[in-house]
Amino acid sequence: MKVRTRFAPSPTGNVHIGNMRAAIYNWLFARHHGGQFLLRVEDTDRERSTPEAIQTLLDAMVWLKLDFDEEPLYQSTRMEAHLEAAEMLLSKGLAYKEDKGGTGQGECVIFRMPGTDSIFEDGIKGTLSKKAENMQDFVIVRSNGTPVFHLANVLDDIEQNVTHVIRGDDHVENTFRHIALYKALGADVPKYAHLPMIVNAQGKPYSKRDGDAFVGDFREKGFLGEALFNYLALLGWSPGDDREIMSMPEMVEAFSLERCQSSAAQVDLKKLTWMNGEYMLKLPDEDFEMICFGELDKAGIDAEPEYARRIFKLVRERVKTVADIVPMTGYFFADEFEYDEQAVRKKLQKDGVADTLAKVKAVFESLEIFDEASTDKALHDFVETSGLGFGAVMAPVRIAVSGVQSGPDLFPLLNVLGRERVLKRIERTTGLFLS
Ligand code: GLU
Numbered sequence: 001m002k003v004r005t006r007f008a009p010s011p012t013g014n015v016h017i018g019n020m021r022a023a024i025y026n027w028l029f030a031r032h033h034g035g036q037f038l039l040r041v042e043d044t045d046r047e048r049s050t051p052e053a054i055q056t057l058l059d060a061m062v063w064l065k066l067d068f069d070e071e072p073l074y075q076s077t078r079m080e081a082h083l084e085a086a087e088m089l090l091s092k093g094l095a096y097k098e099d100k101g102g103t104g105q106g107e108c109v110i111f112r113m114p115g116t117d118s119i120f121e122d123g124i125k126g127t128l129s130k131k132a133e134n135m136q137d138f139v140i141v142r143s144n145g146t147p148v149f150h151l152a153n154v155l156d157d158i159e160q161n162v163t164h165v166i167r168g169d170d171h172v173e174n175t176f177r178h179i180a181l182y183k184a185l186g187a188d189v190p191k192y193a194h195l196p197m198i199v200n201a202q203g204k205p206y207s208k209r210d211g212d213a214f215v216g217d218f219r220e221k222g223f224l225g226e227a228l229f230n231y232l233a234l235l236g237w238s239p240g241d242d243r244e245i246m247s248m249p250e251m252v253e254a255f256s257l258e259r260c261q262s263s264a265a266q267v268d269l270k271k272l273t274w275m276n277g278e279y280m281l282k283l284p285d286e287d288f289e290m291i292c293f294g295e296l297d298k299a300g301i302d303a304e305p306e307y308a309r310r311i312f313k314l315v316r317e318r319v320k321t322v323a324d325i326v327p328m329t330g331y332f333f334a335d336e337f338e339y340d341e342q343a344v345r346k347k348l349q350k351d352g353v354a355d356t357l358a359k360v361k362a363v364f365e366s367l368e369i370f371d372e373a374s375t376d377k378a379l380h381d382f383v384e385t386s387g388l389g390f391g392a393v394m395a396p397v398r399i400a401v402s403g404v405q406s407g408p409d410l411f412p413l414l415n416v417l418g419r420e421r422v423l424k425r426i427e428r429t430t431g432l433f434l435s
Contacts, residue, residue, distance in 0.1 A: 003035025004163045007061075007068070008153065010042040011053040014214040015060045017267075018168060018198045018206065021232040025195065026166045027066050028233065028255040038160050039072040044152060046076070060215040063225040065248065073160055075152055082147035085155055085185065086140055094184045095140060109141035111150075111181065118176045123193030123257040125169070130176045138177055150174060154181045162190050166257070169194035193257050195236060199264040206267050218272075222323030224283075227276040236265040245278050277320040288312060295325040301333050308333075310416045314408040331402045332417065335424065339403040344433055347395045347405065354434035356388065357396055361426045370419035376411040400429035 007023035009015065030037035041057070043049035061068070086109045089095035097107040113136065119129040140151040153174075157165065165175075172194050182189045200210040207213055212221065218228050230246060238261070239246065239254035246254070280288070292312045296303050308329075315328045331337035347353075363378050364370065383393050398410055401422050407413060414422055 001163060003030055003033040004038060004161050005030040005035065005166060006038040006040050006157070006160055006162050007066070008040040008042050008156070008167075009057055010045060011049045011057045013048070013050070013053040013056055014216060015057055016213055017215060017218075017228075017232060020060065020064065020215050021198065021235060022167050022195055023061070023066055024064070024229060024232050025193075025237065025255075025257075025260070026164075027068075028251055029164060029166060029257065031252040032255045035163075036069040037066075038070055038162070039068040040075060040156055040160060041072055042075045042149075042153070042156075044075050044079075044146070044149075049076070056216065060219075063219060064215070064229050065225060073156060075156055078152065078156060078159070079147060081159070082152050082155055083141065083145070086147065086151060089140070089184060092184075100139065100143065106143035108139045108143050110137050111140045111177075111184070113137050113177075113180055114183070118179060120175070120179060120189070120192060122172075123164070123166070123191055124196075124260045125172075125194055125262050128172065128175075135176055135180075140181075150177050150181060154178050154185070157190060158182070158185065158187045164191045164193065166193045166195065169196055193260070195260065196262060196264045198235060199266055201266065203264065210267070211269065222321035222325075223272065223276050224279045224322070227272070227279040230279070231272045231275050235267070236261050245275065273320050280319050280321070281317065288316065291322055292325050292329070295322060296329070296333070299326045299330070301326070301330065303333055307416075314412055314416055318408065328407070331404070335421070335428070337403045339399070339429075339432075340405060343395075343399045343403070343405045348399055348429070348433050352388075352392075353396045354430060356386075356393060357400055357426050357430055357434070359386070360393065360397055361423060364419060364422060364426075367419075370415075370422075372411045372415040375414045379411075397426075401425045 005026035027037045095111045100108045117132050122128050198206045200206050311332045367374050
């Protein structure tokens with residue numbers, strides 16, 4: 001039997017990372033087994049499942065490279081089939097009609113639980129069971145004539161020939177009902193695997209209140225789709241060795257439900273940021289440059305390409321997310337860059353700094369060639385003859401030319417800026433803060 005899994009989100013406009021992780025596991029499982037991964041859009045909530053919400057969902061899948069097989073199935077198109085099935089269950093006495101609550105608003109269709117204990121093997125949690133007395137009959141068609149989630153979800157899984165249902169463990173209770181429905185409908189029950197929740201530091205389901213909880217948030221913050229994919233894949237699954245940075249084919253090859261953990265997974269943004277930095281480093285130079293140019297463009301920075309490329313090389317290793325690019329490179333392009341207040345107060349506005357900068361400026365002016373090696377040698381010589389500490393010279397120079405205390409190594413930085421800019425910037429800084 002060919003493995004067929006599916007992602008069955010209810011589009012709301014934002015895609016929670018927990019849902020996306022379920023999609024990733026379904027995708028990895030299907031690809032590992034050479035099977036199919038399907039998309040079913042559970043869009044029966046007409047108010048929330050707007051075309052925009054569906055587009056956001058599709059965009060998130062493209063961004064994460066979660067390709068699916070066949071055409072997506074839109075649940076809203078299946079209402080007739082759902083209602084027909086309810087009629088069939090009624091005709092067999094497996095469901096009955098009732099005016100729930102006796103409100104006179106019409107009758108619901110209620111599924112009759114079989115009255116036997118239920119037990120199933122969960123691919124992650126092991127054997128799960130529930131006593132008959134703890135399972136009540138439940139509504140499958142509302143009094144307004146619309147099918148309820150349980151009925152639609154099961155019928156569509158049957159329609160799509162889904163063999164494995166991998167979803168969040170908030171659905172475990174539903175699964176006992178769903179298994180009963182499958183049996184009543186005379187269909188084969190799929191294999192189930194329920195993923196533990198993603199939680200916050202307090203062990204509660206991870207939500208917007210805890211920080212970025214939606215795929216779109218991470219995209220906006222400058223994370224790469226590949227890195228988020230890798231991070232979410234490892235949030236609750238491990239390949240069984242200490243690999244952390246893994247390509248999609250490596251993950252496909254290593255994936256198994258047995259190696260999914262049965263306890264909740266906690267979000268660790270530091271780890272994601274680290275991972276993203278690793279992915280940024282792995283980008284081919286051309287791709288990294290393209291992303292950088294794109295960011296500068298969005299920020300309205302007009303960059304001379306040759307100069308910009310040298311800057312991108314300089315910051316390459318420090319860039320952890322796409323969002324770092326403009327803050328890390330902006331001062332190269334603007335002679336009127338802003339200064340970090342604390343840096344100015346602590347390192348610039350001190351006795352002797354005006355004199356130091358004036359002397360450094362003179363040293364730079366006198367250099368025959370202005371490059372990385374010559375500025376390096378000149379400043380080290382200056383430190384030695386002046387008797388000043390290394391930091392007392394380098395920090396003011398760095399702040400004078402960039403406005404901030406941290407950044408790429410100073411001498412490559414000076415080299416890329418070039419003598420003319422460096423001298424102008426020292427002058428400007430002295431004028432602003434030291435005269
Ligand atoms: N639309 C449901 C959800 O997003 C589907 C659950 C399932 O995967 O069966 O929770």
